[in-house]
């Protein structure tokens with residue numbers, strides 16, 4: 001099994017949850033956010049051969065991840081799967097999680113806007129689901145991502161049934177030019193009412209950010 005990996009970023013602190021972590025960023029994403037910070041993820045396949053460009057087996061990836069094991073264990077950190085949309089490669093991630101030290105924290109940063117069959121393999125593996133829901137208003141969501149958010153809301157409802165709510169970290173951005181503080185408040189309230197989970201509000205800016 002091969003993972004199509006865009007970047008591996010080691011020794012990250014205070015950016016992806018508690019402790020020291022290694023971010024594994026995957027190619028591909030089904031959304032097309034206006035202010036995408038990792039637009040390179042949309043170019044996953046080699047143009048001429050259609051083969052993955054950042055190909056790793058789970059064992060090859062684990063060899064790199066293990067280098068910082070002592071730091072993960074000392075700080076409550078571990079691995080963060082991001083992207084792109086990591087859930088598009090959930091079968092690969094599941095294999096990596098099976099090889100991970102049980103003391104590492106395993107986190108995923110996702111839009112959760114993928115078919116449920118791609119979420120399910122990781123339900124038992126992931127310690128923290130960091131989910132950026134953009135905006136709960138379908139029109140705002142579509143305007144910003146060019147995708148509908150029905151699948152996201154359905155997946156949230158299913159996920160809360162199978163994982164402890166303490167494992168969910170829901171993020172709601174204020175997106176300049178797309179939603180307002182009032183819209184953000186509506187999203188925050190929707191999450192509280194439907195999932196009984198607190199949210200983290202943050203801001204997107206219309207800047208061309210650096211890739212991973």
Ligand code: SF4
Nearest residue numbers: 029031032033036084
């Ligand atoms: S979900 Fe993330 S990777 Fe995907 S288009 Fe939006 S910002 Fe880019």
